Amino acid sequence: MVTNLLDTLLSRERIFIVGSGGVGKTTLSAALAVAAAVERPISVLVVTVDPAKRLAGTLGVAALANSPRRVELPELSPKGELWAASVDMKSAWDDLVHQFSPDLATSERILASPIYHNLSAKFIGSYDYAAVQVLAALTADDRYDLVIVDTPPSRNALDFLDAPARLREFFSSPLLALLTLPRRTRLFSAATRPFYLVADMVLGSAFLTDVTDFFADFAKLAPGLVEQSRSFSELLTAPATGFIAIAAPYGPSVDEAHHLLEALRTRKLNALAFLVNRSLPGWLFTPEAAKARIWLEDEAPALLDARLAQNPKLAAAIHRATSELAFTYQQFANAHARELLDALRDVGIDLFEVPIAEFELDSPTALSALVASTTMVASRAGG
Amino acid sequence: MIEELLGRRLIFVTGKGGVGKSTISAALGSLAARRGLKVLIVEVDGKGDVGSMLGVAKPSFKPQLVAENLWVMEMDTEAALAEYLRIYVKVPFISKFPGLGKIFDFVSTAAPGVREILVVGKLCYEVRQNTYDLIVVDPPASGHVISQLGVAGDVGELIQLGLVKNQTEWMLEILADPERSVALLVATPEETPIEEALDLAGRIRTETPVHLEGAVVNRRFVGPLTGVETDVVDEIRNLAGSVAGLAEVLAASDLYARICDRHDRNLAFFVDQLGSSFKVATVGEYFGALETPKLVDEVAEVLEVELW
Numbered sequence A: 001m002v003t004n005l006l007d008t009l010l011s012r013e014r015i016f017i018v019g020s021g022g023v024g025k026t027t028l029s030a031a032l033a034v035a036a037a038v039e040r041p042i043s044v045l046v047v048t049v050d051p052a053k054r055l056a057g058t059l060g061v062a063a064l065a066n067s068p069r070r071v072e073l074p075e076l077s078p079k080g081e082l083w084a085a086s087v088d089m090k091s092a093w094d095d096l097v098h099q100f101s102p103d104l105a106t107s108e109r110i111l112a113s114p115i116y117h118n119l120s121a122k123f124i125g126s127y128d129y130a131a132v133q134v135l136a137a138l139t140a141d142d143r144y145d146l147v148i149v150d151t152p153p154s155r156n157a158l159d160f161l162d163a164p165a166r167l168r169e170f171f172s173s174p175l176l177a178l179l180t181l182p183r184r185t186r187l188f189s190a191a192t193r194p195f196y197l198v199a200d201m202v203l204g205s206a207f208l209t210d211v212t213d214f215f216a217d218f219a220k221l222a223p224g225l226v227e228q229s230r231s232f233s234e235l236l237t238a239p240a241t242g243f244i245a246i247a248a249p250y251g252p253s254v255d256e257a258h259h260l261l262e263a264l265r266t267r268k269l270n271a272l273a274f275l276v277n278r279s280l281p282g283w284l285f286t287p288e289a290a291k292a293r294i295w296l297e298d299e300a301p302a303l304l305d306a307r308l309a310q311n312p313k314l315a316a317a318i319h320r321a322t323s324e325l326a327f328t329y330q331q332f333a334n335a336h337a338r339e340l341l342d343a344l345r346d347v348g349i350d351l352f353e354v355p356i357a358e359f360e361l362d363s364p365t366a367l368s369a370l371v372a373s374t375t376m377v378a379s380r381a382g383g
Numbered sequence B: 001m002i003e004e005l006l007g008r009r010l011i012f013v014t015g016k017g018g019v020g021k022s023t024i025s026a027a028l029g030s031l032a033a034r035r036g037l038k039v040l041i042v043e044v045d046g047k048g049d050v051g052s053m054l055g056v057a058k059p060s061f062k063p064q065l066v067a068e069n070l071w072v073m074e075m076d077t078e079a080a081l082a083e084y085l086r087i088y089v090k091v092p093f094i095s096k097f098p099g100l101g102k103i104f105d106f107v108s109t110a111a112p113g114v115r116e117i118l119v120v121g122k123l124c125y126e127v128r129q130n131t132y133d134l135i136v137v138d139p140p141a142s143g144h145v146i147s148q149l150g151v152a153g154d155v156g157e158l159i160q161l162g163l164v165k166n167q168t169e170w171m172l173e174i175l176a177d178p179e180r181s182v183a184l185l186v187a188t189p190e191e192t193p194i195e196e197a198l199d200l201a202g203r204i205r206t207e208t209p210v211h212l213e214g215a216v217v218n219r220r221f222v223g224p225l226t227g228v229e230t231d232v233v234d235e236i237r238n239l240a241g242s243v244a245g246l247a248e249v250l251a252a253s254d255l256y257a258r259i260c261d262r263h264d265r266n267l268a269f270f271v272d273q274l275g276s277s278f279k280v281a282t283v284g285e286y287f288g289a290l291e292t293p294k295l296v297d298e299v300a301e302v303l304e305v306e307l308w
Helices: A002-010 A025-039 A055-059 A091-102 A102-110 A114-121 A125-141 A159-172 A174-179 A183-188 A193-203 A205-237 A253-266 A287-298 A300-309 A312-333 A339-343 A366-371 B002-006 B021-034 B048-055 B078-087 B098-112 B113-128 B140-156 B161-177 B192-208 B232-237 B246-274 B290-306
Strands: A016-020 A043-048 A069-071 A083-085 A148-151 A241-247 A269-280 A352-355 A375-378 B010-014 B038-043 B064-067 B070-074 B134-138 B179-186 B213-222 B279-284
Touching: A002 A025, A002 A148, A002 A241, A002 A269, A002 A352, A002 B002, A002 B192, A016 A025, A025 A043, A025 A055, A025 A083, A025 A148, A025 A241, A025 A366, A025 B021, A025 B192, A043 A055, A043 A125, A055 A083, A055 A339, A055 B179, A055 B192, A091 A102, A091 A114, A091 A205, A091 A339, A091 A352, A102 A205, A114 A125, A114 A205, A114 A253, A114 B140, A114 B192, A125 A159, A125 A205, A159 A174, A159 B113, A174 A205, A174 B098, A183 B098, A193 A205, A193 A253, A193 B078, A193 B161, A241 A253, A253 A269, A253 A339, A287 A300, A287 A312, A287 B246, A300 A312, A300 B232, A312 B246, A352 A366, A352 B070, B010 B021, B010 B140, B010 B290, B021 B048, B021 B070, B021 B134, B021 B179, B021 B290, B038 B048, B048 B290, B078 B113, B098 B192, B113 B134, B113 B161, B140 B161, B140 B192, B179 B192, B192 B213, B213 B246, B232 B246, B246 B279
Parallel strands: A016 A148, A016 A241, A043 A083, A043 A148, A241 A269, A269 A352, B010 B134, B010 B179, B038 B070, B038 B134, B179 B213, B213 B279
Antiparallel strands: A069 A083, A352 A375, B064 B070
C-alpha cells in the first residue's frame, strides 16, 4: 500500500535518500516528493545534491537552482505543493565566502583568486562541502513540512554525509597551520622546508605563493564554515531526520544492502526504510512456471512442430521462439529480488518493493504512478 | 573499426557509477590483450572492481600481470608523487623526507589540480614510455573525471613556472591528440542515466581536450520473440490454457518486451541527441547470472562484434 510509504516519509521532517550509483536515487526522490505533495496537504521540497542536475528534466521544469522553485502539477490536482532545488556549486561557494569572510577585503581577495575560481568550479571534494552548506540552510527552513534530499552518487554511498567531518578535520589540521605560516618563517621551519624546496622546484614558487596566500585567507572562513558543518552533523542525527536506502535487485546487492544499513547504524543515523527498486512481479515466479520453462525447452518444439506440420518453414522459428522464451524467463527468474527481499525482511526497517517501470519515467504523472504501484513487503514492527 | 579504437594509446572509460564501467574496462582490456596488444588497465577510483574481475583482489601501484599481455594497476597519488620526484627531482635526500608525502597529500586535498595532475601525469608518462600498446583507464564516477581530463589545461593556466608547467604541455599534446587519447562513454538505457550520459558527453566535449569517440550502452534488454512468425507465437499462446505455468512465462516475456521497447526508445533518443555520426555499441543485461571472469569474457566477445 502506498499509504504505508507516505506514512513512513511523513514520520520525519527531512528524508535523505541514499544508495550506491545507478540504483535510481534521483528518480525515486522525485517520485516520493511528487506523491507526498499530491496526496497530502503539505509543502514538500525535493533537493538534488547531484552535480548532473537531472531532476529538473524529470519534474518537467527548465532549470533548478540553490533557491527552491515551485513545481506545478496541474495534471495531478495536488493537495499540497511541491518545490525543487539543486545545488549550484559556484554560487554556493560565492555565498559562503560573502557570508563567512571577516571583512570585505578578505572576501574580495578570495573571490578574485584564480585558485578559488578553479577550486569552487571544478575540483573534487569542494562540491560536497558546498552541498552541505546549501542543505544546511534549506533543511532548516520551516516553510517546508517535508524535505527530501537526493544524495550525490559516489562509490561509498555515504561519503557525502562525512563531508562535514572532513571539512572540520581540514581546518583543524596542523598542516594547514604550517602551510599558512608567514613566508619567512615557513622557509626556516624544519618541518616545512623540504616541502617548500621540492614544491618550489615542481610547482614553481609563484603557484606556491598563490596557494599559501589563498589558504591564509581561506582559513579565515573556518569559524563560520566549521560552525555550520557542525550544526549540519547534528541535524543528520536529529530525531526528525530519516534515511531511506535504495537498492537494485541484481548484482552483489545483498552484501551491499547490509553494508549500507551497517554504515547508517554506525553513524547513528535513523534508517527508516529500504526500497528495492526495479523489482519484478513475484507472481511470475511459481513452481509451475519453472516447470513450463523446462517444458518449453524439452517438449514444446516437437509438439509445435506437429501442430504446425503443414508449414515446415516454421521449424526454425519454433526452435527460436521456445528457446528464447525459456532463456528470457530464466534470466528474469535470476533477476527476481526474492533473495534481497528475504535478506532484508527481518532487519527491523520498513521494506518496500518498487516495480520495474514499463513506461518512461519522464513526467510527474509517471513518477506518481510508480509510487502508487509500490508495495510494502515488511514493516519495522515485524510481519 | 575495432582496430582503430584499439590502436589508440589511452582510452578513458567514463560514465556514472553503477552503469558497469569496470566491466566494460575489463572486457575492453582483455579483448585488446587477446588480440595481441600489451595492455595496462588502470583503476583510478580505488574500488578494486576491475582488479577483482580479473582475479586480483587488491591491485597495487606496480602493474601486475593478470593474463597474457594484460596488466592491472591501481592509481595511488602518494606512490605517483614518489615516482615523480624520483624521476624528475633528482634530490634523493629530500624526496625521502618522511613527512613530505603527507604534506603533499594534504596540499593535494585542497590545492586545485595537484592530485589530478599526478594521476593524469602518470598515465601520460606511461604513454610516453611505450611499455604498453594500450592503456585503459577506469576513472572515478562522472563529475570527477571532467576535472581529471581537463586538468592539464587548467593547471597550465594556474601554474606559470616550475617543472609541472613544462610537463602540462606534452601532457596536453597527448590528451588532445585523437589518434592517441579518446574517451568512451558508458551508459545504461534507463531515462536518468541517459540524461546524465548526455550531460557528461557535453562536458567532455566542452571542458576537456580529450576526443569523445563513442558510447557503450550497457545492460540493454534485448527482446524475446521479436521477429518470430506470428503463427508460432499464436500457437504458443494457445497452449497457455493447457500447460500449467506457461501463462506466467508468457507474461514475463511480455513484460520483458515492454521494457525492451522502453530501452529502445531511450536508446533512439540518446543516438538522436548525440548526432548520427556518433558511434554507439550496445551490451545486453546479464542479470547477475554470470560470475565475473565469465562475464568479462562474454562482454569482451560482444564488444568485439559491437564496437565500430
